[in-house]
Amino acid sequence: MKRDEVYQALIEILKNSLENPIDFEKVNETTKIYPDLLPNSITMMYVALAIEDRFGISLMDADFSKINTVGDMLNYILERAK
Numbered sequence: 111m112k113r114d115e116v117y118q119a120l121i122e123i124l125k126n127s128l129e130n131p132i133d134f135e136k137v138n139e140t141t142k143i144y145p146d147l148l149p150n151s152i153t154m155m156y157v158a159l160a161i162e163d164r165f166g167i168s169l170m171d172a173d174f175s176k177i178n179t180v181g182d183m184l185n186y187i188l189e190r191a192k
Contacts, residue, residue, distance in 0.1 A: 111191065116165070117184055123160045124180075127153060139181030147180070165191045 111119075121134060124147060132147060141147060148154050158169045161183075167190040177183050 113184070113188060116187055116191070119164055120161070120180070120184055120187065123157060123164060124148075127157045127160060129153075137180060139179060139184060141180045142178060143180065143183065144178075161187060167191050 117139075121137065124137075125132075125134060128147065130149065137147070143154070148157065154174070158174075161167070162169055165187055167187065169186075173186065177186055
């Protein structure tokens, strides 16, 4: 998949996982995952499961501490979904 296709799929996953409305027109690769998008670790768990299903990858718990922004998550997916 191309970077922009993965980005759009990631944004859709985030949109479908959030209970609170977010203006996704303002979300970009520098947007912080915590606290800008995901309010808690339970929501992140649902996002992680959706990412694993969508892209066929396994997200390692140890890697989550390294993922701070939407761009970090995008790069993580791109590196593993080859």
